[in-house]
Amino acid sequence: MRIREIGPRLAFQNHAVPTGVKVELVGRLLDAGVRAFELSSFVRPDLVPGLADAEEVFAAVREAPDVRLDCCVGNMRGLARAIEAGADSAAFLLSADEEFAHANIGRSTADSLAELERLAALAAGSGTVLGTYIIFAWGGPTGPARTGADLRPLARRLQDIGVDHWILADSAGYAAPPQIRELVGAASAFVPPENLTVQIHDDRGMGLAALLPLIEAEVGTVDTSLAGGGGHPALPGRRGGGLCTEDAVQLLELSGVDTGVDLSRLVDTANWLTTEVGVAGRGFVRHTGRVPDGPGAPLDFSWGTRGSH
Structure with a gap:
């Protein structure tokens, strides 16, 4: 399973930092073994000023070896x-929720699908793979949960357009394992599992549980965000953080899934991000320590305080 780090986009669209900080973050993550990134968004800088430097960030890290x-x-x-910057892929911001579709990119879901069809023609032969988000695929931000049956009409339209790389985003953290299995199963009738990315926003504390059915379904990529960072300008005041990368890596590796990521370096980078840069951090393993390696390895209680329990 490939871990795709989305913190450089998700955290910094809501937390403006200098370009050099973003480049340093990517460098630290590369040193930890991360090889896939959602690096930025090519959107209107007046609406998302934190990502106005997308071209500069791409130019600074474009030549890193073996990186997506x-x-x-x-x-x-x-x-x-995005094509001019040399992006490997570009995901269109398609929302399953009508209200958010208008708030996010100023058009209905139907109009967005028509725009996506035009984008498919532009992307053809460009070297940049065009995919699409399905934002709030499991429901939200305030509406009821969505099922596999709700997904099928949208899936058929995407199939007709010819876009077969999808990011199913649980943008409001609605999904427990049964809902994950249902919607991924419905999507797999239209695109192969290796073309599916699942992005969990851990708003309701079910994010780590969602990983296990994704392993079973052989989903190709899972999106995570270092230290659980994130937020969205169109949803001010909402938590909006992604599933914490370092927690996800620990769970996957303890479940027998090789992520290729050095957890210790990842934790160091998460601590740097939260303390040096000031991005609010969440998660567990960077506070409690990783599960010790090997039989009889001593637990490290150096973080604790006398009398705590």
Whole structure:
């Protein structure tokens, strides 16, 4: 299973930092073994000023070896910028929720699908793979949960357009394992599991539980965000953080899934991000320590305080 780190996009769209900080973050994550990133979004800088430097960030890390650099786009102009920057893939910001569709990119879901069809023509032969988000695939931000049956009409339309790389985003953290299995199963009738990315926003504390059915379903990629960082300008005041990368890596590796990521370096980078940069951090393993390796390995209680229990 490939871990795709989305913190450089998800955290910094809601927390403006200098370009050099973003480049240093990617460098630290590369040293930890991360090889896939959602690096930025090519969207209007007046609406998302934290990502106005997308071209500069891509240019700074483009030549890193054996790395996949992806992005988000909302229209033809954004896709043209992504292609020019050399993005490996660009995911269109398609929302299953009508209200959020208008708040996020200013058009209905139906109009967004028409725009996606135009984008598919532009992407053809460009070297940048065009995929699509399905934002709030499991429901939300305030509406009821969505089922596999709810997904099928949208899936058929995407199939007709010819876009077969999907990011199913549980953007409001609605899904426990049964709902994960249902929706991924429904999507797998239209695209192969290796073309599916699942992105969990851990708003309701079920994010780690969602990983286990994704292993069973052989989903190709899981999106995570270092230290659980994130937020969205169109949803001010909402938590919006992604599933914590370091917690996800520990669970996957203890479940027998090789992520290729050095957990200790990942934790060091998460601590750097939260303390040096000031991004609010969540998660567990960087506070409690990783599960010790090998039989009889001593637990490290150096973080504790006398009298605690």
